[in-house]
Amino acid sequence: MTGHVDAGKSTLMGRLLYELGRVDEKTRVANERGSSKAGKSSFSWAWELDGTIEERERGITMDIALQSLSTPQRQVTILDAPGHKDFIPNMISGAAQADCALLVVDAITGEFEAGFDRGGQTREHLLLVRSLGVSQVIVAVNKLDQVSLGSHDSASLSLPTWLQVNWDPSRFEEICGLLRAFLVQSGFPSSKTSFVPVSAMLGVNLVNNADASVLSKWYKGPTLVDLLDKLEPPTREIASPLRLPISNVFKGQNSGTGVTGRICGGVVQVGERLRVLPGDESAIVRLIDVEEQSVPWAAAGTNATLYLTSIDPIHLSIGSVLCPPSDIVPLATVFTARIIVFDIQLPITTGTSIELFHHSRDVPATISKLIATLDRASGVVTKKNPRVLSRGTSAEVEISLRVATLSGPTLSTRPIPLEPFSVNKDMGRILVRRGGETISVLFWTLSLEFKTVSQ
Numbered sequence: 001m002t003g004h005v006d007a008g009k010s011t012l013m014g015r016l017l018y019e020l021g022r023v024d025e026k027t028r029v030a031n032e033r034g035s036s037k038a039g040k041s042s043f044s045w046a047w048e049l050d051g052t053i054e055e056r057e058r059g060i061t062m063d064i065a066l067q068s069l070s071t072p073q074r075q076v077t078i079l080d081a082p083g084h085k086d087f088i089p090n091m092i093s094g095a096a097q098a099d100c101a102l103l104v105v106d107a108i109t110g111e112f113e114a115g116f117d118r119g120g121q122t123r124e125h126l127l128l129v130r131s132l133g134v135s136q137v138i139v140a141v142n143k144l145d146q147v148s149l150g151s152h153d154s155a156s157l158s159l160p161t162w163l164q165v166n167w168d169p170s171r172f173e174e175i176c177g178l179l180r181a182f183l184v185q186s187g188f189p190s191s192k193t194s195f196v197p198v199s200a201m202l203g204v205n206l207v208n209n210a211d212a213s214v215l216s217k218w219y220k221g222p223t224l225v226d227l228l229d230k231l232e233p234p235t236r237e238i239a240s241p242l243r244l245p246i247s248n249v250f251k252g253q254n255s256g257t258g259v260t261g262r263i264c265g266g267v268v269q270v271g272e273r274l275r276v277l278p279g280d281e282s283a284i285v286r287l288i289d290v291e292e293q294s295v296p297w298a299a300a301g302t303n304a305t306l307y308l309t310s311i312d313p314i315h316l317s318i319g320s321v322l323c324p325p326s327d328i329v330p331l332a333t334v335f336t337a338r339i340i341v342f343d344i345q346l347p348i349t350t351g352t353s354i355e356l357f358h359h360s361r362d363v364p365a366t367i368s369k370l371i372a373t374l375d376r377a378s379g380v381v382t383k384k385n386p387r388v389l390s391r392g393t394s395a396e397v398e399i400s401l402r403v404a405t406l407s408g409p410t411l412s413t414r415p416i417p418l419e420p421f422s423v424n425k426d427m428g429r430i431l432v433r434r435g436g437e438t439i440s441v442l443f444w445t446l447s448l449e450f451k452t453v454s455q
């Protein structure tokens with residue numbers, strides 16, 4: 001789930017869980033009290049999700065909240081990825097795990113435009129999500145209850161509900177039109193794109209579109225849950241060797257060290273010995289938990305918690321990959337990658353310093369060579385050895401984990417476990433930022449040629 005800050009993502013998630021019976025009345029009342037005591041009553045639905053004190057005080061979601069829910073046909077895990085610009089790396093790790101994007105947009109006049117304008121987060125997030133390989137998207141056009149009132153907080157206005165309700169169908173159509181064109185341009189197939197008008201705060205059209213609602217007068221289509229129920233199930237790399245990038249490490253109670261992550265290839269079983277990369281260490285799987293249930297095995301596509309023994313926890317770190325000792329992931333320090341350049345201010349040249357993101361890890365790196373520019377659609381080389389790469393270009397470049405230091409360029413000490421995109425999509429996807437805050441370029445590694453593979 002993604003969208004501009006304040007689009008209503010947390011509210012939508014909190015209300016959806018309530019409508020599906022996942023949040024009981026007692027908790028709802030406690031959330032209402034807690035948020036109102038803090039002078040943030042309009043955040044009452046988001047209170048459930050925005051767990052930390054800082055999040056509650058700032059009224060924004062910073063980490064990725066994970067929530068599971070069941071629709072009649074599907075078991076869905078929703079990752080609430082933060083929309084705030086400072087937290088884009090968190091969003092990247094969320095998007096890298098997703099099978100579908102749920103984009104929440106604020107329909108209020110001026111608010112949608114602010115997020116959608118050039119440089120706005122909505123466009124950036126969509127490009128990012130698509131480039132990470134996600135092709136299905138559901139757009140929840142939110143706050144339609146308030147489209148005529150401007151960007152005020154409806155709760156603090158204390159208007160009667162009937163005055164807050166607008167549900168203008170032409171605003172819904174306008175937003176769909178603008179986004180539809182952009183989504184097609186960004187490579188989302190129109191057959192996999194759907195739009196749904198909702199009010200997260202009032203709980204309209206999430207699970208039901210009650211006959212009495214203003215929306216039901218002009219909208220007879222599916223609800224948000226209907227759309228989640230029709231999602232195409234993803235294909236998983238079950239036949240490939242085990243690949244489990246670690247996204248969290250914690251101390252287990254008497255059962256070893258806990259590591260969590262989404263399995264992006266193969267199957268893991270209790271009792272198995274696994275290699276931890278990078279490094280020479282290995283560990284034994286003592287227990288496996290999936291959704292807080294102990295299971296004997298887990299397969300690709302699952303978010304799993306493994307309790308590992310026979311290893312010093314010091315050797316388990318975020319971004320490391322677990323794999324079978326007989327079929328380890330190659331380690332790369334220099335590699336070539338096919339990239340798509342984002343909407344950047346300054347062009348990329350040889351020697352550009354970058355931050356390289358791979359699963360939950362980021363490492364400093366350099367674009368060491370511009371090999372060729374490519375036709376975006378066909379991938380055919382249009383120019384060899386270009387001097388610069390400007391916005392919108394597709395290109396092949398060499399990336400090295402060499403970083404500039406006072407004493408000259410040195411090789412980063414830890415190589416990254418990486419596989420070509422053609423072998424394992426999840427293991428071959430990397431992403432690049434430049435200059436701290438803003439994502440400048442996005443690298444989709446269609447092909448990886450390992451120039452240096454070292455241990």
Ligand code: GDP
Binds near residue numbers: 009011046200202
């Ligand atoms: P997030 O940053 O995307 O997670 O947004 P929040 O869920 O924190 O919501 C931001 C603000 O928008 C809060 O004041 C919510 O009460 C308000 N909001 C969320 N959904 C709706 C809605 O459907 N209608 C109206 N009128 N306000 C909403």
